[in-house]
Amino acid sequence: MWKFTVRRLLIMIxxxxxxxxxxxxxxxxxxxxxxxxxxxxxxxxxxLEELREKHGWNDPxxxxxxxxxxxxxxxxxxxxxxxxxxxxxxxGQRIVNSFWLSLATLLFTYLIAIPLGIISGRYNDTxxxxxxxxxxxxxxxxxxxxxxxxxxxxxxxxxxxxxTSGSVTPGLEAGTFEYFVSKVNHLILPALSMALITxxxxxxxxxxxxxxxxxxxxxxxxxxxxASESRVYNRHILRNSLLPIAAFFGFEITSLIGGTIFIENxxxxxxxxxxxxxxxxxxxxxxxxxxxxxxxxxxIVGALLSDIILSLxxxxxxxx
Amino acid sequence: MxxxxxxxxxxxxxxxxxxFGRTVDHIKAVDGVSFExxxxxxxxxxxxxxxxxxxxxxxxxxxxxxTSGSVTYEGQDITNIRRAKSSVRKDIQMIFQDPYxxxxxxxxxxxxxxxxxxxxxxxxxxxxxxxxxxxxELVGLSPESILKYPHEFSGGQRQRIGIARAVALKPxxxxxxxxxxxxxxxxxxxVLNFMQDIQKELxxxxxxxxxxxxxxKHMCDHIGIMYRGRYVEEGTVNDxxxxxxxxxxxxxxxxxxxxxxxxxxxxxxFRKEVQTEYEQSFNDYFDEEGLAYDLKPISDTHLVxxxxxx
Amino acid sequence: MSEKLLEIKDLRxxxxxxxxxxxxxxxxxxxxxxxxxxxxxxxxxxxxxxLAFSVMGLHTRAKIEGNIxxxxxxxxxxxxxxxxxxRGKEMSMIFQDPLxxxxxLMxxxxxxxxxxxxxxxxxxxxxxxxxxxxxxxxVGIPRPEQVHGQFPHELSGGMRQRVMIAMxxxxxxxxxxxxxxxxxxxxxxxxxxxxxINDLKQDMNxxxxxxxxDLGVVAEMADRVAVMYxxxxxxxxxxxxxxxxxxxxxxxxxxNSVPNSNEAQDKLHVIQGIVPSLQNLPRExxxxxxxxPWVAESEHEDHPELHEVNDGHFVRCTCYKHFDFPDNEEExxxxxx
Numbered sequence: 001m002w003k004f005t006v007r008r009l010l011i012m013i014x015x016x017x018x019x020x021x022x023x024x025x026x027x028x029x030x031x032x033x034x035x036x037x038x039x040x041x042x043x044x045x046x047x048l049e050e051l052r053e054k055h056g057w058n059d060p061x062x063x064x065x066x067x068x069x070x071x072x073x074x075x076x077x078x079x080x081x082x083x084x085x086x087x088x089x090x091x092g093q094r095i096v097n098s099f100w101l102s103l104a105t106l107l108f109t110y111l112i113a114i115p116l117g118i119i120s121g122r123y124n125d126t127x128x129x130x131x132x133x134x135x136x137x138x139x140x141x142x143x144x145x146x147x148x149x150x151x152x153x154x155x156x157x158x159x160x161x162x163x164t165s166g167s168v169t170p171g172l173e174a175g176t177f178e179y180f181v182s183k184v185n186h187l188i189l190p191a192l193s194m195a196l197i198t199x200x201x202x203x204x205x206x207x208x209x210x211x212x213x214x215x216x217x218x219x220x221x222x223x224x225x226x227a228s229e230s231r232v233y234n235r236h237i238l239r240n241s242l243l244p245i246a247a248f249f250g251f252e253i254t255s256l257i258g259g260t261i262f263i264e265n266x267x268x269x270x271x272x273x274x275x276x277x278x279x280x281x282x283x284x285x286x287x288x289x290x291x292x293x294x295x296x297x298x299x300i301v302g303a304l305l306s307d308i309i310l311s312l313x314x315x316x317x318x319x320x
Numbered sequence: 321m322x323x324x325x326x327x328x329x330x331x332x333x334x335x336x337x338x339x340f341g342r343t344v345d346h347i348k349a350v351d352g353v354s355f356e357x358x359x360x361x362x363x364x365x366x367x368x369x370x371x372x373x374x375x376x377x378x379x380x381x382x383x384x385x386x387t388s389g390s391v392t393y394e395g396q397d398i399t400n401i402r403r404a405k406s407s408v409r410k411d412i413q414m415i416f417q418d419p420y421x422x423x424x425x426x427x428x429x430x431x432x433x434x435x436x437x438x439x440x441x442x443x444x445x446x447x448x449x450x451x452x453x454x455x456x457e458l459v460g461l462s463p464e465s466i467l468k469y470p471h472e473f474s475g476g477q478r479q480r481i482g483i484a485r486a487v488a489l490k491p492x493x494x495x496x497x498x499x500x501x502x503x504x505x506x507x508x509x510x511v512l513n514f515m516q517d518i519q520k521e522l523x524x525x526x527x528x529x530x531x532x533x534x535x536x537k538h539m540c541d542h543i544g545i546m547y548r549g550r551y552v553e554e555g556t557v558n559d560x561x562x563x564x565x566x567x568x569x570x571x572x573x574x575x576x577x578x579x580x581x582x583x584x585x586x587x588x589x590f591r592k593e594v595q596t597e598y599e600q601s602f603n604d605y606f607d608e609e610g611l612a613y614d615l616k617p618i619s620d621t622h623l624v625x626x627x628x629x630x
Numbered sequence: 631m632s633e634k635l636l637e638i639k640d641l642r643x644x645x646x647x648x649x650x651x652x653x654x655x656x657x658x659x660x661x662x663x664x665x666x667x668x669x670x671x672x673x674x675x676x677x678x679x680x681l682a683f684s685v686m687g688l689h690t691r692a693k694i695e696g697n698i699x700x701x702x703x704x705x706x707x708x709x710x711x712x713x714x715x716x717r718g719k720e721m722s723m724i725f726q727d728p729l730x731x732x733x734x735l736m737x738x739x740x741x742x743x744x745x746x747x748x749x750x751x752x753x754x755x756x757x758x759x760x761x762x763x764x765x766x767x768x769v770g771i772p773r774p775e776q777v778h779g780q781f782p783h784e785l786s787g788g789m790r791q792r793v794m795i796a797m798x799x800x801x802x803x804x805x806x807x808x809x810x811x812x813x814x815x816x817x818x819x820x821x822x823x824x825x826x827i828n829d830l831k832q833d834m835n836x837x838x839x840x841x842x843x844d845l846g847v848v849a850e851m852a853d854r855v856a857v858m859y860x861x862x863x864x865x866x867x868x869x870x871x872x873x874x875x876x877x878x879x880x881x882x883x884x885x886n887s888v889p890n891s892n893e894a895q896d897k898l899h900v901i902q903g904i905v906p907s908l909q910n911l912p913r914e915x916x917x918x919x920x921x922x923p924w925v926a927e928s929e930h931e932d933h934p935e936l937h938e939v940n941d942g943h944f945v946r947c948t949c950y951k952h953f954d955f956p957d958n959e960e961e962x963x964x965x966x967x
Contacts, residue, residue: 003337216730217725217727217730217731218730218731218732218733218734220688220725220731221725221731221732221733221794221797222733222744223686223687223688223717224686224688224717224718224722224723225717225718225722225744225745225748225797226713226714226715226716226717226718226719226745226748226749227714227718227744227748228710228711228714229710231748235744236733236736239735239736240733240734240735243735313735314735315734315735315781315783316734316781316783368816368817368818368819369787369816474904474905476904477904504673504674504843504905505673505843505845505884505887505888506673506883506884506887506900506901507673507904508887509887509888509889509898509899509900509901510900512889512898513897513898513900516897531816531817532817532889533817534846534888534889534890535889537889538889538898539889571818572817572818574821575817575818575820575821576817576846577820577821577824577844577846577847577849577850578846578849578850579845579846579849579873579885579888579890580849580873581849581850581852581869581870581873582870582874584849584850587850588825591821591825
């Protein structure tokens with residue numbers, strides 16, 4: 001088991017190096033830089049050239065890459081031109097918000113997926129199942145950003161049940177109970193909007209797993225033992241069907257990243273996704289590369305988590 | 321010169337392990353197997369699951385890589401059959417165990433049977449069609465059915481389509497890997513009879529891989545018994561069934577269910593006796609690793625894996 | 631006269647295909663006595679497994695008509711909770727493929743303990759474990775303490791089938807149904823498993839229904855044999871009679887198509903045509919008639935019934951009186967398909 005984990009961790013190293021090179025090269029290829037749009041057009045072009053030289057932007061790419069990686073190693077992600085602060089610090093503020101949003105979304109995703117998937121799989125081809133499957137099809141077909149906007153409009157503006165932007169009501173002091181309540185309150189609507197859409201793949205996956213497991217031979221054995229229908233479901237079918245769902249968990253992280261970019265912008269939620277889009281429009285490339293790198297690493301870690309979870313819960317893999 | 325000669329054949333599969341996934345050990349699926357096929361005869365390769373019999377057959381036809389040893393076909397070295405001359409590759413064909421999964425369900429029978437023809441011969445569409453129709457007739461299926469798909473046929477018919485494909489190029493040697501194991505008895509009889517018929521008609525040589533000793537006895541002239549990648553005994557049908565010498569062979573033969581219910585008690589007692597002997601003398605017949613020794617001749621046709629000193 | 635344990639009366643098990651029901655088991659009458667092995671033989675598609683599943687109540691989407699009297703209860707018409715009190719306790723089943731029949735994610739010990747737990751709530755966890763070890767010992771599994779904590783994929787095929795048997799005999803059932811228990815196993819393992827079933831039979835005084843396609847297994851194990859074709863029983867006899875004096879054309883054809891290890895045969899007998907699929911089963915007249923076309927139609931019954939030709943020896947239809955193998959087997963063979 002530890003061998004497997006160590007090997008899996010070692011594989012991550014070349015993956016991350018490759019990822020960092022790709023991101024860096026892509027960033028280099030992007031047109032313009034932070035100076036081309038931000039500064040007064042009357043400024044002397046030679047002065048700009050001087051600035052570029054000073055920041056090392058005229059060096060060959062590998063020198064710049066080495067500088068960049070060297071910085072990364074020390075936790076220095078560079079300077080944001082727009083916010084005039086360290087990217088590390090900037091991301092540090094945002095990443096906490098994104099973390100809570102992702103966690104809340106995951107929680108909702110499973111709270112919706114598990115009961116719906118179970119009902120749908122157990123009573124497959126009934127009206128109830130068809131209703132749930134119908135929902136999943138609608139979920140697949142609905143673009144997240146439109147659904148998010150509708151939710152915001154209905155529950156945020158029309159009904160006024162939830163705040164419409166930010167991560168906390170300004171003026172509250174951190175650590176107080178009101179602060180906590182306000183945080184949660186800001187989370188619910190964006191997290192629920194995202195979960196309602198992203199959960200549909202998990203619902204279908206679980207449904208198919210249950211239908212598949214239902215027809216396996218060992219279910220006959222369980223029935224032949226005299227196990228009641230509810231025991232057959234709880235002891236045998238569910239346990240075996242939830243296993244691939246657990247393994248799927250790591251990959252959920254990847255799909256969350258895509259989702260947060262939309263959701264955070266729609267709900268004005270100050271997280272990584274919002275930062276990412278803002279930085280692109282502002283050509284704040286140090287921030288863009290840093291955020292992309294973090295997203296990439298999160299995906300790789302997600303895949304790692306999936307593998308490790310699977311090897312923990314499945315005895316057929318655990319032995320190796 | 322033997323028709324096909326397999327000499328000291330070894331097929332080892334690597335076991336990956338450790339942090340870097342290096343090869344830490346080998347599974348010796350086939351470990352030093354030698355035998356010869358006689359033209360026009362059927363040679364049975366018998367063993368239980370994991371004995372290496374299927375791997376041996378697949379290695380000859382080039383579906384498994386040969387680690388060491390040699391395969392000679394009519395005097396030509398074909399150890400690396402994938403690089404061998406196409407005339408040789410045409411001569412050796414295979415019939416697979418499961419007629420349900422070995423035929424591509426999305427292809428028509430015409431395309432399935434014509435596939436080897438297209439690979440090796442250049443024929444016009446019309447010639448090809450006529451050839452396939454002839455083949456269908458040869459295997460006892462109606463020539464009109466060449467536009468059907470595999471699922472429209474029964475198990476036995478499918479296996480005959482598999483045979484039609486195997487004999488399409490007029491091969492000389494067919495490796496038949498458990499060709500009837502997936503079939504019902506009456507269908508099995510059909511396929512076995514048919515295999516014998518076309519053997520006569522086309523002067524075929526079979527390497528018949530199987531685990532059902534009743535079928536093996538019915539079909540084969542010579543038999544080799546494998547256990548854990550090695551031979552334990554080789555001989556004619558008579559040698560093996562009436563005069564088994566190795567304890568493993570004895571046990572295998574004793575285990576065949578007898579179709580006569582009156583011999584039940586007798587058979588049971590005999591089996592117990594053999595089992596006791598097997599347990600007591602296991603160390604006399606196998607080395608420290610539990611593997612068989614090298615074959616020693618005890619008559620012109622009969623070889624048994626016995627240790628150096630009797 | 632031996633004591634009757636199970637009596638199947640006019641059982642009809644039908645499956646729905648599109649909008650119609652098709653009977654896979656079509657009017658079967660059968661009894662199983664205590665301390666007896668009844669073999670049910672036939673090729674795939676003859677309905678033998680459907681019959682076994684009907685007795686165990688394992689069909690989830692089939693229509694079952696008729697009665698299955700197990701001791702004094704009609705288990706074909708019984709509530710699921712009452713059936714669950716019987717299954718695993720008074721009757722149990724062994725399946726064909728022990729690998730897929732065991733839960734891959736559950737320890738062996740837990741799987742066997744489950745059947746104890748379900749039918750005997752008094753046992754403590756420790757007592758159950760003790761009993762499981764005892765059972766593993768009984769079915770000849772070496773190092774039972776270790777196997778207790780292992781998973782199915784860690785055992786060999788033979789060991790897995792022993793686990794299945796341990797599970798089946800855990801509550802000392804009176805009826806044991808074995809559905810092709812050795813088909814997935816090697817021949818030496820097969821003989822060991824059959825030996826084990828034999829030993830246990832003498833131990834338990836149970837009735838055993840052995841479902842198989844292998845006539846060798848029948849000859850070694852059975853007391854009585856029922857031959858099935860196209861959903862019906864075509865012949866029943868004690869094992870000696872069936873092998874020495876078979877009557878029905880299907881039984882005789884089947885016996886002639888097996889490569890017999892005792893005597894050299896030139897050609898195996900081939901039954902013409904194919905086993906019809908469930909939708910194409912002939913529902914009228916003699917169901918085997920299409921496969922013996924040289925027997926005149928007039929020699930079959932219109933509504934073939936089982937006739938008692940000897941004490942306890944029943945044959946369906948009158949065609950057996952006129953049946954003989956054609957002289958020219960060659961000719962018969964090329965007439966196929």
